[in-house]
Each structure stands twice: as structure tokens, then as C-alpha cells.
Amino acid sequence: MSDDLTALTRQPWHWEWVPVVRPGEPADEAWTEHVVALFDEWMSEGLAATRAAWPAAAGTFPFTSDTVGRDAARWLLERAEALPAWSRLAWGTAFVNSRPRWSPVPVVVEFTGPVTGDPNYLMHLVGARGMEGDARDPVVDYVTTSIGDGLRVFALCRSAEGAAYARVNAALRLDVPPTGATPGVGIDVVLSTLVFEMGLMALIGNGVERLMQQIADECAPADGGPARLGFLAATATATEGAPA
Numbered sequence: 169m170s171d172d173l174t175a176l177t178r179q180p181w182h183w184e185w186v187p188v189v190r191p192g193e194p195a196d197e198a199w200t201e202h203v204v205a206l207f208d209e210w211m212s213e214g215l216a217a218t219r220a221a222w223p224a225a226a227g228t229f230p231f232t233s234d235t236v237g238r239d240a241a242r243w244l245l246e247r248a249e250a251l252p253a254w255s256r257l258a259w260g261t262a263f264v265n266s267r268p269r270w271s272p273v274p275v276v277v278e279f280t281g282p283v284t285g286d287p288n289y290l291m292h293l294v295g296a297r298g299m300e301g302d303a304r305d306p307v308v309d310y311v312t313t314s315i316g317d318g319l320r321v322f323a324l325c326r327s328a329e330g331a332a333y334a335r336v337n338a339a340l341r342l343d344v345p346p347t348g349a350t351p352g353v354g355i356d357v358v359l360s361t362l363v364f365e366m367g368l369m370a371l372i373g374n375g376v377e378r379l380m381q382q383i384a385d386e387c388a389p390a391d392g393g394p395a396r397l398g399f400l401a402a403t404a405t406a407t408e409g410a411p412a
Contacts, residue, residue, distance in 0.1 A: 207237030
């Protein structure tokens with residue numbers, strides 16, 4: 169692999185969680201404004217250049233960072249609301265040459281208690297040996313975090329209509345240490361997303377790995393404080409054996 173291609177696959181990512189809130193609630197409005205502010209920061213320069221080059225014959229330039237940010241926030245909230253109780257939706261932004269290139273990139277993250285007596289079931293869940301629709305054998309990479317290990321699976325796929333896309337599935341088995349009055353807990357984390365753009369396919373594997381590292385760090389903060397994923401222990405207990 170050339171140095172240029174290696175550098176491309178190591179471009180930075182920004183990951184956040186989509187909150188589980190109802191439309192119109194103060195938390196919903198506050199988070200939407202947060203997303204709008206991010207898109208304004210990321211897009212203002214690019215939109216200004218595009219607006220300047222917009223042909224007069226095409227009419228009024230139809231995009232603003234505000235409308236794009238609000239549409240993205242609403243789309244993410246709707247997707248998060250449809251997930252089961254043991255799942256969360258993460259969304260990412262991929263940067264190329266310090267500029268945002270793809271956003272929002274959604275990843276479904278499921279939290280379950282480990283299945284006793286079946287240490288290999290995660291391999292099956294993430295399709296490490298292939299899934300229906302895979303166009304070729306998947307590429308499996310192993311990931312080590314501060315509190316557990318896992319794997320990431322990348323596979324090129326083809327739809328029934330012949331369209332090419334990629335799937336990325338990943339899993340972590342984490343041993344979350346006790347903090348204060350909260351006991352330690354073992355938990356399995358399964359991540360999944362689909363990618364339909366060729367350029368993003370080159371970046372998504374590294375992006376998902378960075379999200380895996382972020383999840384581990386948030387489950388066991390370096391400062392020894394409570395887990396920032398505060399729902400984790402309760403979820404692990406309530407959903408042990410839940411489908412992932």
C-alpha cells in the first residue's frame with residue numbers, strides 16, 4: 169500500500185451520539201442547535217465558494233449550513249427513535265485534508281450482556297465468514313482497546329439490482345471496571361453500517377475502529393470517573409441475551 173493511500177485511510181473522524189429525545193423537547197432543540205453549529209463551522213467556507221460559483225441562470229442558491237444541519241439532525245433523531253432500547257445511534261464525520269467530506273455517517277451500536285457458553289457467537293453476528301450479498305470474502309481486522317478486544321469486518325457487497333456497496337460490522341467484548349458504587353460489568357458491543365459511496369469505503373474501516381476506541385474510552389474514562397455511557401450497566405443487565 170502506498171504512503172498516499174495509507175495516509176488517506178488514516179484521515180480524522182469526529183463521532184457523537186444521537187440522543188433519545190422526543191421532538192419539541194428542550195433537549196431535542198438544544199441538540200439540534202448543536203448540530204447546526206457544527207455544520208455551520210464545517211460548511212461555511214465550502215458553501216461560500218459554491219455560492220460564488222453558482223450560475224445566475226440556476227436561480228437562488230438553495231443551501232445554507234443552517235438548513236443542512238437541521239435536516240441532518242432531524243434525520244438522525246428519527247433513525248435513533250426507531251432503534252430498540254438496547255441500541256444507540258452514533259454519527260460521524262470524515263475529514264479529508266482537514267475538511268469535512270462525508271457527514272452524517274450513521275452507525276448502529278448495540279449493547280448486550282455476553283452470551284455465556286458461546287464465545288464465538290460474535291464472529292457469526294458480524295459475518296466474519298461472510299453474509300448473503302457479499303461479493304467476495306470479507307476482510308477481518310482485530311482491534312484492541314483499553315478494556316477489551318474485538319474485530320472489524322469489511323465486505324464488498326452487491327444488491328439484488330446489481331448495485332455495489334460495502335458493509336462494516338464490528339464487535340467488542342468489554343470488561344468495564346467498577347467505579348464508585350457502580351460494579352464492574354462485562355458487555356458486548358456490536359456495530360453496523362452500510363456505505364454506498366466508493367470514496368467513503370476507503371475511510372469507513374478506520375472510522376469505525378476509532379468509534380470502537382471511543383466507546384471503550386467512554387465506558388472506562390481515563391480519569392477514573394463514572395462511565396460517560398451511563399446507560400451501559402443497566403442495559404447490559406436488562407438485555408442479556410437480547411438479539412444483536
